[in-house]
Amino acid sequence: MNIGDASAQSGLPAKTIRYYEEIGLLKPGRAGNGYRDYSVKDLHGLRFLQRARSLGFSVDDCRQLLSLYHDKARESADVKAIAEAKLVEIDRKIAELVGLRGALHHLVAHCHGDERPDCPIIDELAGHGLVQ
Amino acid sequence: MNIGDASAQSGLPAKTIRYYEEIGLLKPGRAGNGYRDYSVKDLHGLRFLQRARSLGFSVDDCRQLLSLYHDKARESADVKAIAEAKLVEIDRKIAELVGLRGALHHLVAHCHGDERPDCPIIDELAGHGLVQ
DNA sequence: AGTACCGGTTCCAGTAACTGGAAGGTCAAG
């Protein structure tokens, strides 16, 4: 199967698939004409990558998960550990964004937002603000 | 004032300050020895940048905010518009992360996480999963 | 045979916002 079909069936752009090969996530065979040739197994790998990436795993996480996927003697605890670490990371990001949101919302709420130059948002950024 | 002091008083690493200069956010004077020389006004600009970045504004947002900061005839509505757009963006990111968190939490909760190879997380990523 | 066109190939550059490190100049202190 050519890269175009592999792309359509995995949901990954062809450019991305070539990139994953470049960084060593998979190595499809080559046809006589030099075209990449994807087996069903390769396709499973690509779909696996697409799902893992869309769940927020980094490419490096994916590298580990993929090797666990291929390792029939894996321990599910190893997989769970990666997923739990990612969960902690996501929670941290959410908390940070919620904090930002609060501060920004506070500023926006205090700015009249008209044609006058007086602006509490600028004041706060300048350090003369009402927040904190 | 040398870059080290400007760094200490703005909370920005010296490397970052040089970078901001390179991309045109500020242009401090130079002393006779070639060292950058930061005025009090420059320092205010740096503090402004530090606060704006920590509130989640992109460097490009900062460029606009900084020019509004220096524009005494600005309209507060312009500033508010930037802040509100950022707020929408933050809300979008939070929603996305919360969605990810839900899916990942669901997977983690179903994985026993022991020495056995059977793993619902891997199964789901492979497309044979219980989720969806 | 010629040509049009789609899809494949490689390689180079750019994105966001820094960060690390190398090689070298400056300055104050001992």
Added chain:
DNA sequence: CTTGACCTTCCAGTTACTGGAACCGGTACT
């Protein structure tokens, strides 16, 4: 006079791709 802290510039690396150029393969139509 040397040590060490601090400054300078420039180059490379980070994350995960994405766009584009230049070129080759394969098929269909005339």
